[in-house]
Amino acid sequence: MVWGIVIVIWLGLALSPFLFHDVRSQQVAARICVFIVLVASYDLLIGYTGIVSFAHTIFFGLGAYGAATALRHMGPGWDAIVIGGGIGIVMAVILAIFIGLLSLRVKAIFFTMVTLAVASVAVVLVSQFSDFTGGEDGITYKVPKLFKPATKLLVDDDGHVVRWLGTKLNGKLAAFYSVFCMSLLLYLAMIRIVNSPLGTVLKAVRENETRAEAIGYRVVTYRTLVFCISAVFAAIAGIIYAVWLKYTGPETVLSFSINIDILLMVVIGGMGTMSGAVIGVVLLNLAQYYLRDIMQLGAEATANLPLIPELLNPDRWLLWLGLSFILLVYFFPAGIAGTMLKPRVK
Amino acid sequence: MKTPSDLYTEDLTIQFGGHIAVNKVSCRFKPNELTVVVGPNGAGKTTLFNLMSGQLIATSGKVMLGDTDLTRLAPSQRAKQGIGRAFQLTNLFPKLSVLENVRLAVQAQAKVGMRIFTHAKSLKYLEQQAYEYLSQTRLEKVAHLPVSALSHGDQRKLEVALLMAMQPAVFMFDEPTAGMSIDEAPVILELIDQIKQDSSKIILLVEHKMDVVRALADRIIVLHNGELVADGEPEEVIAMPIVREIYLGNAA
Numbered sequence: 205m206v207w208g209i210v211i212v213i214w215l216g217l218a219l220s221p222f223l224f225h226d227v228r229s230q231q232v233a234a235r236i237c238v239f240i241v242l243v244a245s246y247d248l249l250i251g252y253t254g255i256v257s258f259a260h261t262i263f264f265g266l267g268a269y270g271a272a273t274a275l276r277h278m279g280p281g282w283d284a285i286v287i288g289g290g291i292g293i294v295m296a297v298i299l300a301i302f303i304g305l306l307s308l309r310v311k312a313i314f315f316t317m318v319t320l321a322v323a324s325v326a327v328v329l330v331s332q333f334s335d336f337t338g339g340e341d342g343i344t345y346k347v348p349k350l351f352k353p354a355t356k357l358l359v360d361d362d363g364h365v366v367r368w369l370g371t372k373l374n375g376k377l378a379a380f381y382s383v384f385c386m387s388l389l390l391y392l393a394m395i396r397i398v399n400s401p402l403g404t405v406l407k408a409v410r411e412n413e414t415r416a417e418a419i420g421y422r423v424v425t426y427r428t429l430v431f432c433i434s435a436v437f438a439a440i441a442g443i444i445y446a447v448w449l450k451y452t453g454p455e456t457v458l459s460f461s462i463n464i465d466i467l468l469m470v471v472i473g474g475m476g477t478m479s480g481a482v483i484g485v486v487l488l489n490l491a492q493y494y495l496r497d498i499m500q501l502g503a504e505a506t507a508n509l510p511l512i513p514e515l516l517n518p519d520r521w522l523l524w525l526g527l528s529f530i531l532l533v534y535f536f537p538a539g540i541a542g543t544m545l546k547p548r549v550k
Numbered sequence: 551m552k553t554p555s556d557l558y559t560e561d562l563t564i565q566f567g568g569h570i571a572v573n574k575v576s577c578r579f580k581p582n583e584l585t586v587v588v589g590p591n592g593a594g595k596t597t598l599f600n601l602m603s604g605q606l607i608a609t610s611g612k613v614m615l616g617d618t619d620l621t622r623l624a625p626s627q628r629a630k631q632g633i634g635r636a637f638q639l640t641n642l643f644p645k646l647s648v649l650e651n652v653r654l655a656v657q658a659q660a661k662v663g664m665r666i667f668t669h670a671k672s673l674k675y676l677e678q679q680a681y682e683y684l685s686q687t688r689l690e691k692v693a694h695l696p697v698s699a700l701s702h703g704d705q706r707k708l709e710v711a712l713l714m715a716m717q718p719a720v721f722m723f724d725e726p727t728a729g730m731s732i733d734e735a736p737v738i739l740e741l742i743d744q745i746k747q748d749s750s751k752i753i754l755l756v757e758h759k760m761d762v763v764r765a766l767a768d769r770i771i772v773l774h775n776g777e778l779v780a781d782g783e784p785e786e787v788i789a790m791p792i793v794r795e796i797y798l799g800n801a802a
Contacts, residue, residue, distance in 0.1 A: 396669070401662045404670045408654050411643040418603065418641075419716055420629035420658035433666070 206541045210482045214388060221380055222369045232493050234380055236485055237387035238445045243469045244394045244481040245437035250467075251476030252398065252406040253430050255307050258463050259319040262299065262326045263435040265458035267292040267442025272343045272452035273336065280346035289443035296439040297432050304431030305424075323460060330454055342453020351379035351447070383448050390437055395478050397433065406430060410476070472532055474539025483540050491528070496521045554581035554750040555616025557633075557720050562601055562611035571597045573776040574611065579720070582749040584742075586763050586784075587756045588793075589773035595756045596638060598773065599722055602754075603635035604628040615720070629658070634718025638725045638756070640705045642697045648708055649693040652680040655715035680715065687711040687741060703734035710741050720752040721745055727762065735762075742766060 216223075220233040246260050267289060274288020303322070307315050330337045337343065349355060355375030358366040366373050397403055408416040409423055417423050446452045465488065473484025496518040503516040536543040558578040564571050572594045579585055587595050600606040602613050604625035613620040620628050625635075643651050656679045662668070671677075684690045687707045692700060697708065706726060713721060723742065727735040739762060745751055746766070757763050763770065763784065770787040772780035780787050787793055 393667075397666045399669050399671070400666050401657055401668060401670045401673065402664060402666045404650070404654060404657065407646065408643050411645055412641065414605065414625075415637075415641050415643065416654075417625040418605070418629060418635050418637075419655045419712060420626050421654075422624060422626040424624075429664070 206477075206479045206483075206544050210479045213482050213486055217384060221377055222371050225370055228493070230376070230380060232489060234383045234448050235445075236489050237383050238441050238448070239466070239469070239485045239489065240482050241387050241390045241394075241441040241444070242438055243466050243473070243485050244391055244478055245434045245441065246466050247470050247473075247475065247478060247481050248394060248397070248430055248434045248437070250470055251478075251480075252403070252410060253427055254410050255427070255431075256312075256316045256467075257303065257307075257319040258316060258460070258467075259299075259303060259322045259326075260434075260438060260466065261458050261460075261463045262323060263296040263438035264442040264445075264462070265326065265330070265454075266296045266299070267439030268446040268452045268457040269330070269337060269343075269442075270295070270439075271443040271446040272345060275345040275347065275446075276343050280348050282348055285348070285443065285447060289440070292443065293436055293439045296435040300431040300435035301428060304428035307427060307431070323463065327454055327458055327460070330458060338453065340454060342451055342456070344451045347379075347447050347450055349375075351375050351382070379448060383444055386440075386444050390440060391482075394437060398478055402426070402429070407476075468529070470539075472529070472536075472539055474536075474542025474545070477539065477541040477545060479545070480539050480541035487540075491525055495525060499524065554719060554752070556580050557602070557613075557615050557752050559602065560612040560614070562598070562613060563609050564597060564601055564606055565609045571776050572601060572608075572773075575773075575776075575778045576611075577771060577778060577781065579752045579754060581719075581752050583768045584746055584753040584755065584766055585769045585771060586767040587754060587771055587773060588758070588763065593773040594776040595773055596724055597776075599635065599724055599754070599756065603633050603722055605635075629716060629718070632719030633722070634713045634716045634720060635722045636709045636713045636724060636726060638728060640702070640709060642705060642708060642712070644698040645696055647694050647696055648689055648700065648704075649677070649680055649684065651697060651708060652683050652711050652715050653677055655712045656680050656683075659715075659717060683711045683715045686714065686744075688737065703730050703737075706730055706734075706738060707741075710738060714741075714745070719750070720754065722754045724756045725758065726755070727757075727759065739765065 217233055217237060221230060224230070242264055249255055249257060249260065270292020271285050271289040274284040278284040278287070303319065306318065310318060331339050352375040355378065356365040357373040357375070357378060360366050371377065405416065405421050405426055408421065409426055413423055442457055445457060449456060469484035469488050470481065471484070472487060473480025473482070499516045499518045499521055503513045503518065506512040506516065532540070538546060556578055560576050561574045562572060562576070563574055575598060587598065589595050597606065601608050604620070604623060604627070608621055611621070615631055615633070618631055620631060620633070623631070643654070653676055656676045657673070660673070660676060662673060681690065681693070684693055687710055689704060689707055689711060692704060697705065700708065710726065726738050726742065730738065742753065742755070743766065746753060755766065767784045769782065770780070770784050771778060772787060772793050780790050780793050
């Protein structure tokens, strides 16, 4: 059932360029793809080790800024993405090792506080080193030719770009499908990891650290390893997002609110489920991007009734978003996927 | 298989603030010997176990297995050296299935934990081995239930199954029959007896019930206020006045 929903969502994302033609929905679809990877990597950390870190956007940011700076300085080539992104990934792993080892020295809430501090430092650093990072304005750059909207993938006899179901087969479509395929591959890789022997050890550590250690699993090593794996996936998601947006700035990849968003997505989807990541990301993104539109429609439809149009005024979208979160947490205490997957035996 | 070596402690001590919980305990445990550790509550029996299996690190003194110094190793590293530990309070993976609990212990031995792109289910032999331990401990029927759904007795059996699955050189049982009903306890004792048949194993047992002690012990050591006060053949130790006074005296 849950996995059915997940498959339907991925199919929907695959078909989205042909179903919706406006620029905004394409942006939302690509953002959903990237965020599924980011949130799933965050779930590896929170859901499978029980470590709550607010430094996760740093890994995302390192990947994105790595690719962005290289694209800016080396020109729009694949080499820039590989080298810049590669440096970003390596830096993310180094940072992950430090934070991972730290998590064993400091316990739970204090660790979370430390990651909060580290995250704030990262944001400050990015705005201070503006020569290198573009500061608050971020960096804009060009991407490889294949992804330019002017690139024609298929042309007809007159030299015009071919349309399928009303969608131009241009560079934008190539960019979207690259984002889609990379994200899907990364997501499948993470599902594989969760079901690997390593994944089973992580579940054991989450359940009972002392006993996992006593039967011969070095908890320190496994925790640090997960931290690194999670950081690598987040950094790759950052690279993909940087290439897609052609812009990298604190607001898109590093801000504290992104970390709050992905935390919400994990919690609403269901911690430690992987399928929850997909559901959480889709729900939150659709709500953030389309709730106002839906309320606008609702307000117009009920324009003749008393009070209701006032309540449905699009300006009040945050109120409804908040209310729906409360209801979701009430009815799905373990997250949507988490509650649905819960075994009946007890 | 390594040649079995002795497990021994030298002046093993741990201090919590001003309280010395285990005080200069020097003791040697040999293969093919089942040693029962007795002593009143708070004597330091479980603490001594924790020092040997690594949950606690000694303030001073040594824990050795043959030529290997275990004193400062983490529990997982000691497990790899052959120390197997079962716990007094049931200490399992409650939300995982019974089979998965044992499979994890088998997997730890197989050293495949770092493989990230192999599907765990594809390693069939791990599961088969796990089933063997489940059938030895008579838990096959509940293999697919989560541990939290098991009776207390079955959870104690699973504790033993996990220990057996580790294939350790040293078996450490901390009150394995605690809280079990009269008809369930013999199953555990039979299992311990079965482990005892393998002459290369060192078995340590914390136990209060005198009938169990008499039935299984090759040797008894007595702890009192963290110190080793008696060590010897069962009948000999039980007959000692100091033992009667501090331990058996208030039980009788």
